[in-house]
Amino acid sequence: MMMNILVVGIGGQGVMTAADVLARVALAAGWDASKTEIAGMSQRGGVVSSQVRIARRVLASEIVPGEVDLLLALEAAEGLRWCHWIAPGGRAIVNTMRAVPPVVSSGRARYPDDPVGDMRRLGVTAQPVDAGGIAVALGDVRLTNTVMLGAAAESLPFEGDALLAQVLQNFAGKEKLRRLNAEAFAAGRAVTSPVAA
Amino acid sequence: MAAISSHPEGDAMPTPADLPQVLFLSGNEALAIGAAEAGVSIAAAYPGTPSTEIVQKLGSYPRVHAEWSVNEKVALEVALGGSMAGQRSLAAMKHVGLNVASDTLMSAGLTGVGAGFVVAVADDVGFSSSQNEQDSRTWCRFAHLPVLEPADAQEAYLMAREAFDLSERHQVPVLLRMTTRVCHVKRAVRIEPPLPPPPRIEYKKDTTRWIVTPNHVGRRLEVRAARDTALRDEAESSHWNTIEPGADRRLGVIASGPARHAVREALPHAPLLSIGFSGPFPIGLARSFAAGVDAILVVEEADPLIENELRAAGLAVHGRSLLPPFGEIFSEHIARAARALLGEGEPAPAGGKAQAVFTRPPTLCAGCGYLGVYFWLSRMPNAIVCGDIGCYTLGASPPWDAIDVTLAMGAGIGMAGGIAKAMDKEAVKRPVIAVIGDSTFLHSGMQGLLNLTYQRANVTVLLLDNRATAMTGGQDNPATGRDFNGNIAPMRVDFPKLVQALGVRPERIRSTDPYELPTFLKVLREEMKADEPSVIITTRPCVFTPDFERERPLVVEEAKCNGCTNCLDVGCPALLVTRREQRVRPSGTTVELAWVEIDAQLCTGCAICAKACSRGAIVRPVPERRVIKLEPA
Numbered sequence: 001m002m003m004n005i006l007v008v009g010i011g012g013q014g015v016m017t018a019a020d021v022l023a024r025v026a027l028a029a030g031w032d033a034s035k036t037e038i039a040g041m042s043q044r045g046g047v048v049s050s051q052v053r054i055a056r057r058v059l060a061s062e063i064v065p066g067e068v069d070l071l072l073a074l075e076a077a078e079g080l081r082w083c084h085w086i087a088p089g090g091r092a093i094v095n096t097m098r099a100v101p102p103v104v105s106s107g108r109a110r111y112p113d114d115p116v117g118d119m120r121r122l123g124v125t126a127q128p129v130d131a132g133g134i135a136v137a138l139g140d141v142r143l144t145n146t147v148m149l150g151a152a153a154e155s156l157p158f159e160g161d162a163l164l165a166q167v168l169q170n171f172a173g174k175e176k177l178r179r180l181n182a183e184a185f186a187a188g189r190a191v192t193s194p195v196a197a
Numbered sequence: 198m199a200a201i202s203s204h205p206e207g208d209a210m211p212t213p214a215d216l217p218q219v220l221f222l223s224g225n226e227a228l229a230i231g232a233a234e235a236g237v238s239i240a241a242a243y244p245g246t247p248s249t250e251i252v253q254k255l256g257s258y259p260r261v262h263a264e265w266s267v268n269e270k271v272a273l274e275v276a277l278g279g280s281m282a283g284q285r286s287l288a289a290m291k292h293v294g295l296n297v298a299s300d301t302l303m304s305a306g307l308t309g310v311g312a313g314f315v316v317a318v319a320d321d322v323g324f325s326s327s328q329n330e331q332d333s334r335t336w337c338r339f340a341h342l343p344v345l346e347p348a349d350a351q352e353a354y355l356m357a358r359e360a361f362d363l364s365e366r367h368q369v370p371v372l373l374r375m376t377t378r379v380c381h382v383k384r385a386v387r388i389e390p391p392l393p394p395p396p397r398i399e400y401k402k403d404t405t406r407w408i409v410t411p412n413h414v415g416r417r418l419e420v421r422a423a424r425d426t427a428l429r430d431e432a433e434s435s436h437w438n439t440i441e442p443g444a445d446r447r448l449g450v451i452a453s454g455p456a457r458h459a460v461r462e463a464l465p466h467a468p469l470l471s472i473g474f475s476g477p478f479p480i481g482l483a484r485s486f487a488a489g490v491d492a493i494l495v496v497e498e499a500d501p502l503i504e505n506e507l508r509a510a511g512l513a514v515h516g517r518s519l520l521p522p523f524g525e526i527f528s529e530h531i532a533r534a535a536r537a538l539l540g541e542g543e544p545a546p547a548g549g550k551a552q553a554v555f556t557r558p559p560t561l562c563a564g565c566g567y568l569g570v571y572f573w574l575s576r577m578p579n580a581i582v583c584g585d586i587g588c589y590t591l592g593a594s595p596p597w598d599a600i601d602v603t604l605a606m607g608a609g610i611g612m613a614g615g616i617a618k619a620m621d622k623e624a625v626k627r628p629v630i631a632v633i634g635d636s637t638f639l640h641s642g643m644q645g646l647l648n649l650t651y652q653r654a655n656v657t658v659l660l661l662d663n664r665a666t667a668m669t670g671g672q673d674n675p676a677t678g679r680d681f682n683g684n685i686a687p688m689r690v691d692f693p694k695l696v697q698a699l700g701v702r703p704e705r706i707r708s709t710d711p712y713e714l715p716t717f718l719k720v721l722r723e724e725m726k727a728d729e730p731s732v733i734i735t736t737r738p739c740v741f742t743p744d745f746e747r748e749r750p751l752v753v754e755e756a757k758c759n760g761c762t763n764c765l766d767v768g769c770p771a772l773l774v775t776r777r778e779q780r781v782r783p784s785g786t787t788v789e790l791a792w793v794e795i796d797a798q799l800c801t802g803c804a805i806c807a808k809a810c811s812r813g814a815i816v817r818p819v820p821e822r823r824v825i826k827l828e829p830a
Contacts, residue, residue, distance in 0.1 A: 010557060020383070024221055027385055037223060037381040038325060045770055046559040060459040061349075061382040064529050066549070077554055084549035101557045105774040106596050106765050107789065109555035122549060141798060 003157055004063040005052040008082045009074030010099050011045050014145035017170070018072065019050035021149060022156070025166040026054040029158040034061040045101065047078065054157060070155055072148055075099045076115040079126065083119045091125040093151050093192065095144060097132025127151070127192055134187045143184040150188025160189060218388040224379035227350040227386045228317055229254035231357025235313070236395040237261060237287050239279030241272035243640065244669035245291030246326040247380040248319035252289050253672075256681055264681055265672050268606070268640040269294035273301050273316065277370075280314035281407065283398040285361045289317040292331040297606065297641065299336065302370070304409050306340030307417040309368035309424075312398045313361025316342075319375040322498045323525045328586065328605060330523050332499035333374050337476035341421050343428050344372040344476035345437065348457045350384045352473060356437070358392060365396070367424055367431070372476075376498055378455040378525060429477040437473030440486055448535055449490030451483060451514070453503060456496045456526040463528035464535055472497075478506045487512050492538055494519070498526055561591050563771040564747070564801030566737030567661060569711035570632070572767050572809060573718050574599035580628045580725070581616055583609035585642065587634040588667045588739075596768045600632070607641030609633055614645065614654040621655075628725045632659045635676040636666040639690065643699060649730045650700025657724045658732045661711075662692055663739040671741045696732045705731040712737060714808040740801060748802030749817055751795050757814035760790030764806040764815060771799035772806060 005022055009015040016037055023035040036051045051063045065085045071092040073079030079094035086092060094116050103109045112118055119126040129151045135143035146167055153160030164185050171177040222230070229251050232240070240263045242252035256263035262279075266272035269290040279286035290298060295318050302316070318336075321327040337344035345360060347353040353375065360371045405413045432438065443449070445466040452460045453472040460469060470486040472479075475497075487493055495504040495516035504516035519534035520526055536543060561567050567589050574582055575597040584590055584600035585607065593600035602612055613631040620626040633642045638660055649656050666672040673679040678689040693706050705727055709720045717735075724731035738744035750771075764772055778790045795806075795815070807815040 011559075020221075023383065027219075027221060032385060033221075035221075035383045036378075037383065045557070045562070047557045058384070059462040060528050061378065061384070061455070062459070062525070062527050064527065066546070078557075080552050081554040084551050086549075100773055101555070102560055102765075102768055102770050102772070103555055103558065103595065105772060105791075105793070106768075107774070107777060107791065108595060111555065118552065122552070 001157065002053065002055040003070070004068050004087070005054070005070045005072060006049060006063060006068045006082060006085055007052065007072045007074070008047070008049040008078045009095075010078065011048050013048070013074045013099075014142065015048045015050055015074055018074070018145040018149055019052050021163070021166050021170070022052045023054070025158055025163050026052075028166065029162060031157065032056060032058045034058045036061055047081070049082065070152065072152055074131070074144060074148055077112055080112055080115040080118050083122060083124045083126070086124055091127065091155070092119060093127045093129060093148065093155070094119070095131040095148055096128045097130070097144070129188060129191045131188060135184060138180055138184055138187070140180065143180060146181045146184040147188035150185035150190075151192045153185070153189045154193040219385050220388060221383055222350050222354070222386045223250060223381055223383045224347065224350040224353040224375055225250035225319075225381070226254050227354035228347075228357045228373065228375065230386075230388075231354040232287050232315065232317075232361075233258045233261060234389075234392055235358050235361045236285050236392070237315075237361065238284035239276055239286040240264070240289070241266045241275040241287075242289040243267070243269045243272050243294055244666050244672045245269075245294050245319075246669060247321055247377045248289050248291045248294070248317065248375070249669050249672070250380070251317050251319075252287075255287070265666070265674060267675065269298040270301055273298040273305075276316075277301065277305050277310070277314060279312075281311040282400045283312050285313040285395055287315045287317060290319070291327065292318060292320040292333050293327060293329060293605065294318075295333055295336060296331075302336060303340050305370050306342055307409055307414065307421060308407055309420070310364055310370055311400060312395065313364040314370045315357070315360045315364060315373055316370055317357075317373045317375060319377070319380050320499055322376040322378065325377060328603070330499060332502060333372065334476055334502050335500065337372050338502070340370075341425055342370050342372050342476070343367070343432070343474065344374050346374050346453045346473055346475045347379050348453075348455050348471070348473070349379060350382065351386050352437075353379055354386050355389070356473070358389065361395065363431075365398070367428055369424055369428070374454075376454055382455075425477060429479070432474045432477050432479040433481050435474035435479070438479050438482055439471050440482075441469045441471070442489075443468035446489060447491050448494060448538055449486060449492070450494050450496055450531075451486065451503065451507070452496040454498050456498055456531070459526060459528040460496055460531050463531040467535070472503065475503060478503055480506065480510045483507055483512065484510070494531075494534055494538060496520065496526055496531060499523075558594055559591060560594070560770055561588065561768060562740050563769050563796075563799040564740045564745070564803045566663060566711040566735055567592065568767050568769055568803075569714055569717055569737075569805050570659060570661065570735060571597040571599050572714060572805065573721060574630070574632075575766065577628075580630050581613075581620075583613040583616065583629070583631045585609040585631075585633040585637050586668075587637050587661075588663075589632055589634055589661055592632065596766060606637055607633070607645060610642050610645030610649060610656070610658060613656040613658075614649045614652060617649075617654040617656050618652070629656045630659060630725070631656055632661065634667070635660070635662040635664065635692070636672075636674045639675055643695070646696060646701070646730070646732070647699045654730060655728060656730055657721070657727075658730065660692060660696070660732055660734045662734055662736060663742070664744055665739040665742045667739045667741065671739060677742075692734050696734075701730055701732050705729060706734070707731070708734045708736055710737060711735045712803050712805055712808075714805060745801075748804075749820065750797040750800035750802055751804060751807060751815050752818050753792075753794055754814050754816055755792065757812045758792055759812055759814075760792050761811065762789070762791050763809045763811060764793060765791065767806050767809050769806055771796045771801075
């Protein structure tokens with residue numbers, strides 16, 4: 001078994017944290033895992049992506065385009081940007097929130113009207129999640145990545161509850177944040193698998 | 198699988214004694230832990246992607262002196278000094294940083310070391326955050342140094358543990374050559390049992406070695422030649438160079454660095470000579486490997502150094518002509534090269550077609566003082582603006598397009614001096630401006646300014662002091678007032694005094710607030726008119742520093758807005774367009790109008806946009822008065 005997960009979004013959305021959690025929970029579950037990071041210029045509002053590979057033994061850390069099993073897009077247009085990396089039979093979970101960059105505001109580029117619809121027209125199995133909306137309703141847009149991890153919980157080679165436990169480990173000793181993240185995770189999980197949640 | 202520590206820092210966690218500890222670490226963190234376990238005492242660096250986290254991590258060990266030196270040459274000298282005086286030492290830098298440090302490195306190749314001395318150099322293969330792609334292994338050939346090339350975090354950890362010993366045995370600086378994919382990929386790293394403490398090495402004066410005057414150099418070159426032979430022997434038998442036989446002997450692969458894993462993934466049955474100790478190159482080992490296979494593919498990132506050495510040794514090998522000429526080498530590249538060599542057909546390409554989605558280039562942050570600087574520079578197309586390396590390099594991108602040249606650390610001011618002298622030959626002179634940040638100025642901009650004043654070159658220098666080495670994550674420097682650990686530093690550079698000492702007349706040294714657009718423009722115009730070098734110091738701190746003060750977000754009063762788009766010229770990411778219109782003026786020209794709103798999450802209340810607005814339509818809302826009702830207990 002080799003599972004390739006591509007987490008994408010923009011700087012500041014918690015792409016790296018989400019990818020880190022996925023790799024750590026895989027390791028704790030007895031798999032080998034790798035996670036790519038980027039730093040430097042790309043963090044200044046630019047495109048951020050992290051590749052997580054999970055297998056009995058991971059060789060190369062980079063995913064071949066066209067071999068992504070799960071695309072976790074923390075921003076809608078970023079989902080469309082990366083969706084050609086998805087393998088036949090793979091799927092995308094997409095935050096419907098739109099982060100409009102200055103290049104669009106200034107009129108030099110256009111934001112797609114319906115990124116999830118565009119992905120579906122390309123034959124991608126895409127699950128929209130209003131993760132930004134859920135996070136804001138819970139009081140903090142920074143919960144977005146936890147909502148998205150909750151939405152991915154049933155698509156991974158380990159228990160959803162183990163993923164939740166790993167998310168909460170980042171907030172050890174911070175009861176309010178633990179509670180908020182648990183709620184965010186449950187809300188995301190309810191979108192993709194109402195029964196499990 | 199052994200126990201996994203889940204501590205987010207990857208630091209030691211208690212695990213059962215019978216299980217080896219496994220940590221989830223980036224290559225940079227793993228290298229730092231390995232170096233710490235080998236007993237490194239002095240660690241010096243100038244921050245630079247992808248190398249920064251090495252010394253950042255070493256700073257978490259109380260027994261290590263870790264520092265952000267003012268530039269890479271000084272960092273290398275600090276570490277070499279530590280080694281000369283008997284402490285295991287490490288210098289870390291990115292590939293282009295080693296160019297800066299190279300003069301000292303070349304001499305260190307002659308003197309050798311005292312205690313173990315390791316230079317960790319991170320090549321930005323794929324140039325995600327650099328002005329160039331370079332192969333630092335070239336320095337090993339140039340300065341006669343051994344080079345170790347880890348393929349992943351586990352090897353970075355193990356090689357760092359061993360490199361100091363290698364350095365001491367051969368009395369030589371060791372290059373530990375990282376690449377982006379090793380530095381910034383996290384993997385499970387198995388932690389080894391502790392090492393014995395390093396041997397105590399006492400400093401003894403040895404002038405024939407440490408003073409590289411011509412009368413000593415001949416002897417040192419003899420020592421170096423003998424060392425080269427010893428190192429080549431060591432490479433031939435190094436456990437870092439291994440042969441995996443493989444069942445399919447039609448094509449053997451010689452590979453180094455992270456591409457080795459990609460080779461195994463693409464060609465699971467090919468014989469593989471893995472090279473971890475790659476310089477001096479073990480030619481004998483390669484010959485014996487070559488004897489057992491029909492053809493050889495060499496896979497190495499950046500420059501084809503191994504490939505060229507093999508050719509020079511008379512081995513017929515394939516390599517760069519079948520692989521990408523630059524950037525990272527992935528398994529699909531290797532599979533394609535192998536198919537070409539074996540005469541196999543190309544399969545249908547996997548994956549769909551990339552969709553055309555707008556680009557999302559990195560941009561200046563909301564509240565960044567540079568927004569005010571570039572608002573005006575973008576309106577001065579006649580000025581020639583020399584940029585430099587830092588967040589302010591972004592002024593070269595839209596909507597500002599305000600920079601003419603960006604080359605290398607500190608190069609902008611030097612270039613500006615030459616451009617100013619060239620302008621002296623023109624009938625109609627164009628004003629010359631240099632833009633440089635606080636950390637880059639202290640790194641290598643100061644010398645350029647000294648030259649400007651000495652040569653009377655008419656340049657207006659904008660010294661953008663945002664009190665941080667911002668682009669690499671906000672490290673401290675001598676101008677921030679804080680030390681490596683964020684504590685109060687023993688000194689803080691006084692920029693007006695410093696530039697005056699470098700020859701700028703006091704009348705031509707101005708400190709201004711870039712948020713205050715009209716005042717800033719006035720100062721800029723005055724200094725551009727002056728017939729001598731000027732320095733304008735901007736005073737707003739980076740939004741990520743503790744000095745930054747966020748204010749209440751602004752709002753747009755729609756009724757006052759006429760859609761003129763002046764505010765959008767600021768380029769702030771917190772300004773969002775809500776609607777656009779085209780209008781035809783009485784003169785017949787069409788104007789593009791746009792109305793905006795402000796993202797309250799992003800807005801820091803800096804009000805640069807409000808000052809750009811001619812209609813007073815961007816305002817700071819008056820806070821609602823809170824009525825506190827006192828209720829009886």
